Amino acid sequence: MNPASCEPVPVARMVELSRDEALKLLGTVPLGRVAFTDQALPTIRPVNHLVIEGDIIVRTHDGSALLGRALLSEVVAYEADEIDPATRTGWSVVVTGTATRVADAAELAHYQRLLTPWVDAEVGQVVRIRPEIVSGYRLVRNRLSSAPST
Numbered sequence: 001m002n003p004a005s006c007e008p009v010p011v012a013r014m015v016e017l018s019r020d021e022a023l024k025l026l027g028t029v030p031l032g033r034v035a036f037t038d039q040a041l042p043t044i045r046p047v048n049h050l051v052i053e054g055d056i057i058v059r060t061h062d063g064s065a066l067l068g069r070a071l072l073s074e075v076v077a078y079e080a081d082e083i084d085p086a087t088r089t090g091w092s093v094v095v096t097g098t099a100t101r102v103a104d105a106a107e108l109a110h111y112q113r114l115l116t117p118w119v120d121a122e123v124g125q126v127v128r129i130r131p132e133i134v135s136g137y138r139l140v141r142n143r144l145s146s147a148p149s150t
Helices: 019-026 065-071 105-114
Strands: 009-016 031-038 041-048 050-052 055-060 075-084 089-101 125-145
Touching: 019 075, 019 089, 019 125, 031 065, 041 055, 041 065, 050 105, 055 065, 055 105, 065 089, 065 125, 075 125, 105 125
Parallel strands: none
Antiparallel strands: 009 125, 031 041, 031 075, 050 055, 055 125, 075 089, 089 125
């Protein structure tokens, strides 16, 4: 039972997603979080993204810590989700892969047209995350749970 309302609490179960389904879901939301190392410490930044041919595409600015990691072709993680706290259902996807700077002028211009920055800043660089490990889970409504009476 939900102690605040005395109503049954929805219980969900986790169902593992296939790689294809996880990447497809990732492409349905505009925002995620990229995790990388900055000055030897873990850092997480919210960014908008596109999923194109299985790669995650994000824009960033010159001098950003993420661009620095991409210039070194370092491994990063990317997470996005869509979870409803009321029903306790939804999904979460985590991708681990190598981040690289998009250097080809035509490709860069193409991604810049497709991906509009959410921040008011000069965001002229594009980073591609090539997924190596893709994991995801869907939270599926299972049943209602009631707390035992006391």
